[in-house]
Amino acid sequence: MFGPDKCGATNKVHFxxxxxxxKTGKYVEHHLKYxxxxxxxxxxxxxxxxxxxxxxxxxxxxxxxxxKANFLSEEDFEPSLIPPKTISDPDDRKPEDWDxxxxIPDPEATKPVDWDEDAPMEIEDEE
Incomplete structure (x- = not known):
């Protein structure tokens, strides 16, 4: 469908x-985003x-x-004509012990031997 639509609050040229x-045989309407x-x-x-x-x-x-738009661009049409690169898996679950x-603190983490607590967080560039 293509043409102007100026009624009420709508004021755009539809495409x-x-x-x-x-794959599915279903028809989908892809609207020009802007x-x-x-x-x-x-x-x-x-x-x-x-x-x-x-x-x-x-x-x-x-x-x-x-x-100006491109049919294969994800930014130009809603929904995109090209399917997403990743498809969510409805069976995907986090493990039971997921944190x-x-x-997450590491109990075995230590600071280097020459660590200076009094040193500034940032060193200014002399130049």
């Missing part, structure tokens, strides 16, 4: 791609969507480019 997932806004005057405008073979999308209003503390 929605309905795509069939080859669509250009519709001109706020009362004039007639020409809206153009150019879909290029290199997966580039260009939206023009009255012949002037207002938006949630951010820092």
């Amino acid at each position: 929605i791609l309905k795509h069939e997932n080859p 669509p250009p806004s519709v001109p706020s005057d009362k004039l007639t405008h020409v809206y153009t969507a150019i879909l290029k073979p290199d997966n580039e999308l260009r939206i023009l209003i009255d012949g002037e480019e207002k938006k 949630e503390r951010a820092k």
Whole structure:
């Protein structure tokens, strides 16, 4: 679906791609994340969507480019046309003895022999 939508609080040029997932067979709508806004005057405008073979999308209003996007970019469409690189595992569980503390003290840790408690935390650069 492509075209202007100016009603109520909505003021944008929609671009929605309905795509069939080859694995599941379900159709999913992919919306352009940051669509250009519709001109706020009362004039007639020409809206153009150019879909290029290199997966580039260009939206023009009255012949002037207002938006450039890429179908394969995660930043341009919601949800992304490309599935995430990692898929969460619903069966993944933490071990029973998992420790949630951010820092775990090491009872065997010792400071070096030449450690100086009175030394400054940072040494200023002479230059």
